[in-house]
């Protein structure tokens with residue numbers, strides 16, 4: 405088959421998530437991945453932020469939890485050289501699930517295939533053209549070059565996206581000069597880990613957390629007993645090729661430069677190197693070509709990129725499906741750029757603030773971190789920053805209306821005639837839902853006009869935020885309230901004209 409509804413370029417987390425979501429919405433994605441086999445590169449260490457709630461709303465979070473081999477850490481996060489400690493908060497806005505990226509990709513691929521997506525590995529998109537009706541990709545596969553045609557193509561092809569380049573979409577921003585090197589090692593026999601996490605080695609004592617020296621920063625911590633995670637950050641003028649694996653000797657030398665002494669390393673279980681960039685595609689859409697994940701944004705901090713990228717895919721899938729199925733209202737697909745470019749800008753805001761917080765090595769830099777750390781001792785700023793990092797505070801710019809419109813739907817406990825359920829359960833099928841919480845026949849009757857596209861549910865909730873909620877497939881609220889005409893408008897705006 406050389407045509408499909410949507411071509412997804414790249415089988416990384418963004419592409420695989422998109423493929424699964426497109427299948428849920430009833431369209432046929434074809435995923436083209438240039439690597440012949442799933443990769444085992446050592447990239448992300450886990451998932452954090454709002455994507456964990458989204459996976460729960462899809463009913464699949466338990467698969468990811470079951471696959472993790474590391475203990476789930478308490479909600480305590482590095483934030484640009486200070487610590488964001490949410491352990492004292494009831495219901496912290498930011499959480500994390502340790503899961504190696506190759507395992508995450510394996511689970512996402514299994515899910516996409518189980519839902520009926522086709523993934524072709526060893527197939528590289530080398531050229532692209534589009535007209536009013538279709539987009540055509542030239543693909544170099546194991547048996548030669550061929551063309552594939554679809555209604556839309558999404559570049560989920562990573563930070564160096566060829567799709568972005570071929571679509572002529574600028575990617576402005578900054579590459580920071582610091583080189584970060586990570587090693588995960590077993591504790592060497594000559595090293596003692598003290599109760600407070602400090603390390604003692606022959607002729608050397610290293611504090612748990614961050615050690616700043618004239619040459620850079622050394623950070624060390626441990627999630628698993630007997631195993632240390634360490635990172636060096638240096639402004640390193642030597643040319644490094646981030647696509648080349650990092651040899652152990654390079655890590656040793658970097659530690660020696662930063663600490664001014666050798667730190668004995670036990671068996672190494674992970675080595676990687678990266679540089680931070682802060683970049684965002686000027687447009688997430690060019691006609692029939694769209695961008696998601698690292699192809700759309702690169703964020704200069706750890707632990708946030710997967711959240712941003714996979715949520716791009718969730719936002720995009722149902723809108724693309726509506727276009728492919730010919731029922732999308734005018735402008736629906738353009739809301740992908742409006743919403744996710746906005747989300748990307750928020751993520752850049754908080755990650756670039758982290759750059760400023762961690763870079764200053766002088767007394768002023770120390771003072772900035774000390775003041776920030778003091779502020780984070782209070783619940784309100786800690787909660788607020790946690791929500792910003794997670795993307796939990798995101799309110800899509802959907803226009804005026806109820807203050808909850810555009811936000812992620814709260815996971816209300818719902819009491820129905822059939823028993824107790826929840827908002828999360830209603831979204832397993834990724835279909836829009838009008839949730840009537842006040843027995844409003846008039847609202848249900850209006851939504852009945854969209855019954856082929858929008859499910860209608862009645863329930864009682866203990867803390868009802870409004871008479872009714874119109875929930876989009878991505879979990880965000882399209883409308884909140886009780887006013888019938890505004891509900892009709894919202895249904896038309898998001899889901900098209902009334903059927904028949």
Ligand SMILES: Cc1cc2nc3c(=O)[nH]c(=O)nc-3n(C[C@H](O)[C@H](O)[C@H](O)COP(=O)(O)OP(=O)(O)OC[C@H]3O[C@@H](n4cnc5c(N)ncnc54)[C@H](O)[C@@H]3O)c2cc1C
Nearest residue numbers: 414416417418438447448449529561562697698707709710
């Ligand atoms: C050392 C390191 C640690 C990290 N740690 C974290 C972390 O803890 N948490 C976190 O959230 N993020 C982390 N990240 C970032 C995270 O790995 C990326 O954000 C994520 O991989 C981006 O996913 P993606 O699907 O957008 O792109 P990618 O994962 O880059 O996938 C793109 C895919 O497209 C394929 N491709 C490219 N061009 C073509 C083409 N022309 N045709 C077909 N296929 C193509 C590539 O082979 C690749 O498989 C880390 C990154 C690094 C390097």
